[in-house]
Amino acid sequence: MDVRQLKYFVATAESGQVSRAATQLSISQSSVTTAIRSLETELNAQLFHRVRGGMELSDPGRELLASARSILRKIEEAKRVSQRPTEIAGTISVAATYTVMGYFLPGHLDRLAQLFPKLDIRLSELTRESIEEGLLSNRFDLAVLLTSNLSNPDIESETLFRSERRLWISNDHPLYRQGRATFEEIAKEDFIMLTVDEAASTSMKYWGLSGHTPRIKLRTSSTEAVRSLVANGRGVTILSDMVYRPWSLEGRRISTLSTDFMVPSMDVGLAWRKGQSMSPEAQVLYEYFRQIYLQPRGSQ
Incomplete structure (x- = not known):
């Protein structure tokens, strides 16, 4: 049993589908399926019931889910011991749309606060049109939104992931x-x-x-x-x-x-004013998201 297997198992349990877990993890469906089968073989237990349209946890699966979450949480805590918070300090104004604010940003905000405790991220929830206007008028340094909805040629963007x-x-x-x-x-x-x-x-x-x-x-x-x-x-x-x-x-x-x-698909990503020179604070956020979503995942 290894961390990768547990990570894939938790993603499948929480999403209810192998395909959805693979999308979230940016890996192939076969990698998720192989990891789950290996776990089932090692534990000599069926972790999921394969039902039409998805995967449902079995009783052994529900027991493992609680333990797996605890293990992954402790590993994250251990990583933080060796990852010293950076000393970058300053304020950055970030705009986000409703869906991004509710379903994408919360977990990242907690992680960013731990990594950059002196970075003051000021958030605004607005419509895409208001965000575009704010980027062009320099009210916002960066935006996190649905890049699939963008159409303004004066706004640059980079898609982080695509949600089917x-x-x-x-x-x-x-x-x-x-x-x-x-x-x-x-x-x-x-x-x-x-x-x-x-x-x-x-x-x-x-x-x-x-x-x-x-x-x-x-x-x-x-x-x-x-x-x-x-x-x-x-x-x-x-x-x-x-x-x-x-x-x-x-x-x-x-x-x-x-x-x-x-x-x-619904595409989520970053946006900024075209030709804008990013501040050190904006560059930190930009690199943070790129490392998570756009770095090679072959080692997972």
């Missing part, structure tokens, strides 16, 4: 048993449309290209409302893996399916 969009359905939905859905089938279902971060306009673009029209039952800015409605069988939606989790607030299960039409 899939169909979300309840586990007792008829489409769940098929394991895959066509846009023709999805168009016959009540569709729950998320509106934040231009999700609605993005959705209508790929719906238009598919040649079908969604039967929109509700438009909402609440991701939790979408999650609950889908889990309770009140409709379906198409959203990214980054905001997915396999249960609603009520504890009802949600599954995901691939579709017959290629839905564009």
